[in-house]
Amino acid sequence: xxxxxxxxxxxxxxxxxxxxxxxxxxxxxxxxxxxxxxxxxxxxxxxxxxxxxxxxxxxxxxxxxxxxxxxxxxxxxxxxxxxxxxxxxxxxxxxxxxxxxxxxxxxxxxxxxxxxxxxxxxxxxxxxxxxxxxxxxxxxxxxxxxxxxxxxxxxxxx
Numbered sequence: 001x002x003x004x005x006x007x008x009x010x011x012x013x014x015x016x017x018x019x020x021x022x023x024x025x026x027x028x029x030x031x032x033x034x035x036x037x038x039x040x041x042x043x044x045x046x047x048x049x050x051x052x053x054x055x056x057x058x059x060x061x062x063x064x065x066x067x068x069x070x071x072x073x074x075x076x077x078x079x080x081x082x083x084x085x086x087x088x089x090x091x092x093x094x095x096x097x098x099x100x101x102x103x104x105x106x107x108x109x110x111x112x113x114x115x116x117x118x119x120x121x122x123x124x125x126x127x128x129x130x131x132x133x134x135x136x137x138x139x140x141x142x143x144x145x146x147x148x149x150x151x152x153x154x155x156x157x158x
Contacts, residue, residue, distance in 0.1 A: 014086060032078050043120075044080075044121045048116070067115070080131070101149070129152055135149055
């Protein structure tokens, strides 16, 4: 991922209210609380505050709550999808992003209650309506998971 930005790059963010307008996901399946440091559809950082009150912890695992890896992947995908939808809305369209694939997924360390997961997303490539994104989940400066996500962007009315 390229963390350096040119001086003329404008950064923005998305509040929870903006995320809810962009994504169809709702509680308990919305995996991001806000998005910070958005650079168009190129890069972004999504934030997930993991709390003990998450319904998933009733069964995963009682007495040793671990946030499921598949939900970490979903948080990565939702972060990428939200910035694409925001970017494309600025271009005059309402879209939905559908996940096509997950490649090179690796889980290095678990996350649990009290952790703040940062989903670092960087566009690898986008051709017409298919995009590929590098994603890393980071807690306290340590990469806990990473993957490449492929998604298709379709018109909301299709």
